Amino acid sequence: MSENRAPIYLDNNATTRTDPSVVQTMLPFFTEQFGNASSAHAFGNEAAIAVRQARRSLSGLLGSAYDHEIVFTSGGTEANNAAILSALATQEGRDEVVTTSVEHSAVLALTEQLAARGVKTRIIAVDACGRLDIEAFRCALGPRTAIASVMWANNETGTIFPVKCLAGWTREAGALFHTDAVQAIGKVRLNLKDSTIDMLSLSAHKLHGPKGVGALYLRKGTKFQPLICGGSQERGRRAGTENIPGIVGLGKAAELAAERLEPERIRIGALRDRLEQGILRNGECVVLGDIRNRLANTTNIAFDHLEGEAIAHRLNRAGIAVSLGSACRSGSMQPSHVLRAMQVPAWRMHGAVRFSLSRETSLAEVDEAVCAVSDIVTRMRASSRATVREQTS
Ligand SMILES: Cc1ncc(COP(=O)(O)O)c(C=O)c1O
Ligand code: FES
The missing domain is CATH 3.40.640.10 (Type I PLP-dependent aspartate aminotransferase-like (Major domain))
Incomplete structure (x- = not known):
């Protein structure tokens, strides 16, 4: 967990914090x-x-x-x-x-x-x-x-x-x-x-x-x-x-x-889009699901040729909670039945990470998450390229 800031919770489809x-x-x-x-x-x-x-x-x-x-x-x-x-x-x-x-x-x-x-x-x-x-x-x-x-x-x-x-x-x-x-x-x-x-x-x-x-x-x-x-x-x-x-x-x-549904749907949707666009800027990743017709709080991003589990683990260590998809399945090593049903290719499916926001998610948290994901993914890609170079030299 990062020492100087509160943890960031982006796993609201698994559960939400009970409102005080x-x-x-x-x-x-x-x-x-x-x-x-x-x-x-x-x-x-x-x-x-x-x-x-x-x-x-x-x-x-x-x-x-x-x-x-x-x-x-x-x-x-x-x-x-x-x-x-x-x-x-x-x-x-x-x-x-x-x-x-x-x-x-x-x-x-x-x-x-x-x-x-x-x-x-x-x-x-x-x-x-x-x-x-x-x-x-x-x-x-x-x-x-x-x-x-x-x-x-x-x-x-x-x-x-x-x-x-x-x-x-x-x-x-x-x-x-x-x-x-x-x-x-x-x-x-x-x-x-x-x-x-x-x-x-x-x-x-x-x-x-x-x-x-x-x-x-x-x-x-x-x-x-x-x-x-x-x-x-x-x-x-x-x-x-x-x-x-x-x-x-x-x-x-x-x-x-009921009171907050509409304004929050708009606010959360804008934050989700900011998170998504920030992450997609790194390249070699795609959004899974129907992007024209989905919940405003959810994005499932697949990082090609990387392990979603490794990304989620590193994010968790940085104090950012995300999920691999379905919380019930995590730890089972069974790839998500949803992504399999969508016939997502294996090299893409294994790199899927779900980010889910809520009315408690702030702009600062989203920006922090974009930086953390970009940093982690860049390091992982550099290290896998170095491994490939070693193997081929
Ligand atoms: C789509 C969907 N249906 C059902 C459930 C199960 O609900 P509960 O945890 O209240 O039993 C969940 C929770 O993960 C869910 O996401
Ligand atoms: S716990 Fe929701 S995903 Fe099952």
């Missing part, structure tokens, strides 16, 4: 207002009111028509699992799942497990820019489709999918449409009222809320079978005593995100 005002809002719910929302006394009542308020804030951010379309969960992973398994259980005569090759493992690991149990899963490919093969998606929908699940935005490249159109076609095919909006929430304006999206997953820790809490949006009237059975919390849709501080934190994070 979110923490402040949560704190009383551990101590003074510790009631169980199901209890019929003043303590319980306070908790139930807080959950109602959080539900309202979150449905405001989503542009949802009814507060009770929100079911609180333990996070994005649970919401994704609940959506897909529920559709398979409730859509009579329909037993197939349509999804994409670039989903988060919270969808892909589940569909792999379902496929092993004999459920037909149709995995739609993407092109070299990470864009969905729309024709293949439409062709995959049929009378046996129970659910189509497509992420709103990709966590590794930031590429945004045309989920509203996809939801329309899925509705025409008589199936349910689910979107993993874990990365899109708080970064892209959502208005679920004007869409035919039936289910949507989100997670608080990606929008400056706490970890371990999220939600499933469930359109009014959608048949649902709970993933977790027990008590009748969340109108019988998700059993277990509610994580009140977490839910309150998610509500506050949603409020802050």
Whole structure:
């Protein structure tokens, strides 16, 4: 870590710092207002009111028509699992799942497990820019489709999918449409009222809320079978005593995100572009993903013929936190399934580094990161050229 400045965090797609005002809002719910929302006394009542308020804030951010379309969960992973398994259980005569090759493992690991149990899963490919093969998606929908699940935005490249159109076609095919909006929430304006999206997953820790809490949006009237059975919390849709501080934190994070979404999207987009252009000036690197249609905070840059892992490690030592792509995969030595699906050549894929900004990222941090990356990459290239010279002399 560099001795004379604070660390720089550019890994906000892995998680974000919980906003201090979110923490402040949560704190009383551990101590003074510790009631169980199901209890019929003043303590319980306070908790139930807080959950109602959080539900309202979150449905405001989503542009949802009814507060009770929100079911609180333990996070994005649970919401994704609940959506897909529920559709398979409730859509009579329909037993197939349509999804994409670039989903988060919270969808892909589940569909792999379902496929092993004999459920037909149709995995739609993407092109070299990470864009969905729309024709293949439409062709995959049929009378046996129970659910189509497509992420709103990709966590590794930031590429945004045309989920509203996809939801329309899925509705025409008589199936349910689910979107993993874990990365899109708080970064892209959502208005679920004007869409035919039936289910949507989100997670608080990606929008400056706490970890371990999220939600499933469930359109009014959608048949649902709970993933977790027990008590009748969340109108019988998700059993277990509610994580009140977490839910309150998610509500506050949603409020802050809604207030700041547009100006921050513009500010962060400008910083991301500055970072990207600064790095690209060194040459021998490219941006991966759909540069015309991606999250404003994300850039995935591949440094040709270098090891992304070595770059990330050196940046980390310089006090700059970045990621190789998907945090779940780091350390597994498995190249990213997203970049493989995009058929990025190996000499490029291994050099990919993901930089993801947030509303806490400053101009000074971006400029510092550009200098650090340029310095590291220049040294690495010089040393690899020296090695080649030695080997050929
Ligand atoms: C696109 C996407 N979906 C799902 C998840 C999982 O969410 P959670 O960490 O809340 O389980 C993540 C987090 O990495 C993600 O990026
Ligand atoms: S942790 Fe996000 S990438 Fe999995």
